[in-house]
Amino acid sequence: MKKVYSHCNNHHHQKQFNTRTRTRQHNHHSHSHSHSQYQNIRLQNLLLLHSLLLIIVTPALCNVHQPLLNLKSNNQTLRSNLELLKLRRIRAHLAKINKPALKTIQSPDGDLIDCVLSHQQPAFDHPNLRGQRPLDPPERPKGYKNKNNGKMEMKSFQLWSDSGEECPNGTIPIRRTKEEDVLRASSIRRFGRKHVRRDSTGNGHEHAVVFLNGDQYYGAKANINVWTPRVTDQYEFSLSQIWVIAGSFGFDLNTIEAGWQVSPELYGDSNPRFFTYWTTDAYQATGCYNLLCSGFIQTNNRIAIGAAISPRSTYNSKQFDIGLMVWKDPRHGHWWLEFGSGLLVGYWPATMFSHLRSHASMVQFGGEIVNSRSRGYHTGTQMGSGHFAGEGFRKAAYFRNLQIVDWDNNLLPLSNIHQLADHSNCYDIRQGSNNVWGHYFYYGGPGRNVRCP
Incomplete structure (x- = not known):
């Protein structure tokens, strides 16, 4: 989970880095052979596609993982609330059937009479x-x-x-x-x-x-x-x-x-x-x-x-x-x-x-x-x-x-x-x-x- 969050936080820097990389590559190959130019354009397109995917997918990932974590903690809260409710019901039931005692006797087997x-x-x-x-x-x-x-x-x-x-x-x-x-x-x-x-x-x-x-x-x-x-x-x-x-x-x-x-x-x-x-x-x-x-x-x-x-x-x-x-x-x-x-x-x-x-x-x-x-x-x-x-x-x-x-x-x-x-x-x-x-x-x-x- 931590990796996803650090990746989400660095998303803006990643975009800048990708843009700089594309610019340097373009300048370096501007006077090369047309085949090289073709390869360059193809590479640029691939890089651009990669960048676009990063732009689209990464925030989506950030948004997906956040609710998942929230869901997990909500489930834990719900479970503990249900357990508390059950315990309250049990205690209310016990208060109804266990009547006030004038005297309590401890039995050898652990019973309380x-x-x-x-x-x-x-x-x-x-x-x-x-x-x-x-x-x-x-x-x-x-x-x-x-x-x-x-x-x-x-x-x-x-x-x-x-x-x-x-x-x-x-x-x-x-x-x-x-x-x-x-x-x-x-x-x-x-x-x-x-x-x-x-x-x-x-x-x-x-x-x-x-x-x-x-x-x-x-x-x-x-x-x-x-x-x-x-x-x-x-x-x-x-x-x-x-x-x-x-x-x-x-x-x-x-x-x-x-x-x-x-x-x-x-x-x-x-x-x-x-x-x-x-x-x-x-x-x-x-x-x-x-x-x-x-x-x-x-x-x-x-x-x-x-x-x-x-x-x-x-x-x-x-x-x-x-x-x-x-x-x-x-x-x-x-x-x-x-x-x-x-x-x-x-x-x-x-x-x-x-x-x-x-x-x-x-x-x-x-x-x-x-x-x-x-x-x-x-x-x-x-x-x-x-x-x-x-x-x-x-x-x-x-x-x-x-x-x-x-x-x-x-x-x-x-x-x-x-x-x-x-x-x-x-x-x-x-x-x-x-x-x-x-x-x-x-x-x-x-x-x-x-x-x-």
Whole structure:
């Protein structure tokens, strides 16, 4: 670029030099042979043409390069302005979901757990819920057996509580969302949402599940084995959960979901985390994970939704599972969530839903992964323990004590069960039942292998 500018600045001198050269050449050859004169004229013409070209082209070059440089700096300015705008939007979004804390607890895994006043939680930003207060605990389903109140067990269920710190009464623990969490998402609008379009069986989502349909369901319960499956791509996840479903798999699908998941995009690490999800329009515009939008009302000051679960199961060694129950309160009609042994986490208000306002038409238990095929072949993301169902206890992941809740608030064993492993060479499932575990199944797999290319 510098050469062009020095050339532009010397353009006038170049013209003078060319004129002087032509004059000297003309004087020197004025008395020569006519052939020489002819050559001279030809040379002069060429020189003149060269000069004319210089006169025409050089300023054009000067004028072209100047805007190019301006364009480059304008692009840089535009880019930095866009980045600033994005950062401002992210900070505005964080200000909306990160509520003022009475106390903040540092978790060993780097999470910050904010103790937020119960009535200031994100749920109450929703226009339908504004000004409300959390409800009292509902009546448990009949046939519910709770051997203890879970207080002793609770200490070791989540990593952040290993610090020995607790959130005061009247507050709820909320995992703080950081700038880098939102920056990992494909967009601010999609942050905290499942990347599912229309039918959840499409779009790279693969399942190994058992399900019931054809009746009216008012809840589901199971113990879910917790592992740390490997997720090979930042935008993939591996989860194990209960689904409570109503509506069609078109645009009106209603779901309530709870379980554990490994999601590097959402959490920035590979820890299995307790999570919830809901949607009323097939994952289009409503709903989110955890408390990342208004909807779920938390009532518990000891469980942080989205926080890492500890301990976890290890292959051929100690096994660990978590109890989960989702059921509809017969009195108010809201869908409540219980975690561990008898600890109520909170509820999804019935008014948030269309179809689930009355009951569920399907209940599903099992695993789900995302296969993005980012390397051109099937993902190596594991489901469950990363081992096939056939390996059994201590090696394959399991669900046990599967039950559903009926219209009269009774906990019942499963009947008319279907199973689905939509990519059984990658992840499979095997059911069974006995007196100790009730209805159970093993499920999962390694993803990519010789039979799953």
